[in-house]
Amino acid sequence: KLRRLQDQLNSISKDMNEYKEILDEFGYEDQDIxxxxxxxxxxxxxxxxxxxxxxxxxxxxxxxxxxxxxxxxxxxxxxxxxxxxxxxxxxxxxxxxxxxxxxxxxxNELIGEFDLPVNKMLYNLSQIAYKLLKK
Structure with a gap:
């Protein structure tokens, strides 16, 4: 138990030093970071x-x-x-x-970022096929 408590103390001390450095960088006055x-x-x-x-x-x-x-x-x-x-x-x-x-x-898995159909009939068929395959 003593070793575990010492490890926790070391970890907290390390965290406190890190946060002190951050506070030193930003200042201690009330401000949003x-x-x-x-x-x-x-x-x-x-x-x-x-x-x-x-x-x-x-x-x-x-x-x-x-x-x-x-x-x-x-x-x-x-x-x-x-x-x-x-x-x-x-x-x-x-x-x-x-x-x-x-x-x-x-x-949602898409073929590409944009659908620019060049053949309206084939595009509509591909959309139907895609929906069927997705099920």
Missing amino acids: AIAGILSIKYGNTCDMLYAGMDKRFKKFMPQYKEYVENFKWAFDKGCIWSSMGGVEGTLDDGLTKFKDNFNPTI
């Missing part, structure tokens, strides 16, 4: 998160979780029925995908 943020737009009944980021010095606080939840609340308060968190890697095993998985997302 942006540690994470999301840039979102609302279009119709949809919200798209265009960019999300955080200051890595504060990653132990996991601010991005609160940012996403607050962004969802904002979107739904504004009448959105859908909120897009942006894309994921195709392999679905990268860190960002694992983080987004905590929010139980629906992943």
